[in-house]
Amino acid sequence: MQKKFSSDRYDPLSTERDALSRRTFIKGVIAAGTVAGAAGLMTGCSGGDSSGGGAGSVERLVTINVNGKDRPVDVMPNETLAHTLRNKLGLTGTKLGCDRASCGACTVMIDGVTTYSCSTLTHMVRNKKIVTVEGVVGPNGELHPVQQAMIEELAPQCGYCTPGQVVSGVALLQRNPNPTRDEVRHALSGNLCRCGAYNNYINAIVKAAGRA
Amino acid sequence: MKDMMPNFNLVQPTDLASAISLLTDAGENGWAIAGGHDSLDWFKDRIKRPTTVVDLTGIDSLKGIRETADGGVEIGALTTLTEVENNPIIKEKFGLLSSAASRVASPQIRNKGTIGGNVSQDARCWYYRSGLDCYRAGGNTCYSDTPEGMNREHCLFGASRCVAVSPSDTASALVSLDASMVIQNSSGEKVVAATDFFIGPAIDIENMTILKPGDVLTAIRIPATWAGAEFYFEKVADRNSWDFPLVNIAAAIKMNGSTIEDIRITCGAVECVPKRLNVVEDIVRGSERNEDTANLGAGAAARGAVPLNYNHFKIPLMEGLVRKAIRG
Secondary structure, eight states: OOOSOOSOSOOTTOSOTTSSOHHHHHHHHHHTTGGGGGHHHHHSOTTSOTTSOOTTOOOSEEEEEETTEEEEEEOOTTOBHHHIIIIISOOTTSOOSSSSSSSOTTEEEETTEEEEGGGSBGGGGTTSEEEOGGGSSOTTSOOOHHHHHHHHTTOOSSOTTHHHHHHHHHHHHHHOSSOOHHHHHHHTTTOOOTTOOHHHHHHHHHHHHTTO | OOOOOOOOEEEOOSSHHHHHHHHHHHGGGEEEESSOHHHHHHHHTTSOOOSEEEEGGGOGGGOOEEEOTTSOEEEETTOBHHHHHHOHHHHHHOHHHHHHHHTSSOHHHHHHOBHHHHHHOOOOOHHHHTTOOOGGGTSSOOSSSSTTSOOTTSOSSOOBSBOOOOOOHHHHHHHHTTOEEEEEETTEEEEEEHHHHBOOTTTOTTOSBSOOTTOEEEEEEEOGGGTTOEEEEEEEOSSSSSOOOSEEEEEEEEEETTEEEEEEEEEESSSSSOEEOHHHHHHHTTSBSSHHHHHHHHHHHTTTOOOOSSOTTHHHHHHHHHHHHHHO
16 A cells, blocks of 8 residues: 655654554664663662662662573662663563552552552562563453453543552452452452453452453 | 652572671662562662562561460461451451451552551551651651641541551551561560550651561461450441551450440551540440440540541541441
């Protein structure tokens, strides 16, 4: 099919939206190590002690287990897990909302237990098994029943809290495969949804419970 | 993109002696971290800037729940609130603490937040939290206790320049259960009653507890005294998740037939320390457990309260909770 425009400017009518999405662009930036340009902001160590700690402080080069894979990574002592996952490992599925343990968008599983990654120092969990929203899919990339049910129940509205809701839902079904509606409500009570789609999320997890 | 908190040395000892030695050496520049929810907020806001942060979570001796020889329990300070909530011994004997732990913050916070941290957390006054130079922060004014100050969440009792309240749900339960706190530092171990562990602004305006730099709260002991008693816990907050209490109530009642043989009743978030309601206890002890007794007790609950401009509502709220707790 002939293109309407020959210029490479953004074409609002084009259906070819996959050429360079924002997501792949950000991941590309991270992979290319361009982050060094923003090192001051990224690591909080500009102009100061760039070794990241004095005598007795933790070793920065560590290996953490994320989604079943051992990932070597350079972690500052003052680095949160959300920061490591998003900015060092490119796992941008984990979102940062409040950065104060008050919204739940950054929820991940640590040894199977849901935790706010924004309020966890990476060094404090480096010997544990971390599962992010990227890690709940099946071996061939098929959606987890919780994710599939969320699509069917139109659970995400703006979608920003969805990764956290997915992780909370998956963790619940892992420890309690047949939760009551109240148990689901309780399990999701640490995940804010500013669109107010709570009932849809609860419906989805109740639906997924039969399939997980 | 969020920026990062200022840098610090993170040290991860695996035994208590090393942790105490590190914290003692660091003094005022040291900080003990466990669950990290309170700590990291302070660091991110650049209000507290320790140079040495000691991660206690690698010290296994501070974890777990053990039955003691006298029939009570000892809870390691690093035990998570979720573990406290679901522990079968605590559920069976001290259901009050289990209920209180289940009402703290959100599931994710309870999964990592520790009981030691929950009782040692700092004041939640937002003026103080936002870094203003108030009395508690070493300054010479209170921004909350003013005609326009936002003091809806603040105290009814025991104000002394500062009007912050005890924000902990488990603290109220622990005071009612006659718990004691085990504290270790470089000169050894001491055990203090929960009622002495929490301190008000008249004693030390900059600290909510007696913990000093170099001290580590290692365990909480609950004696058998109230094991299996009847319990009542209720927390009233603006939101059912995350939120700190506007008022909470924790009561333990021993019955003899229909008579209240003995009672402990403690109210949180109305004073800088969990407020043990001795007067109410004295009024209802020995009486039938019924509506009349509940009303008598409730009438005395808020005696002596000095409300601020926006927190009068806490008085009837407190009385109502005491009434419900006694009525059962």
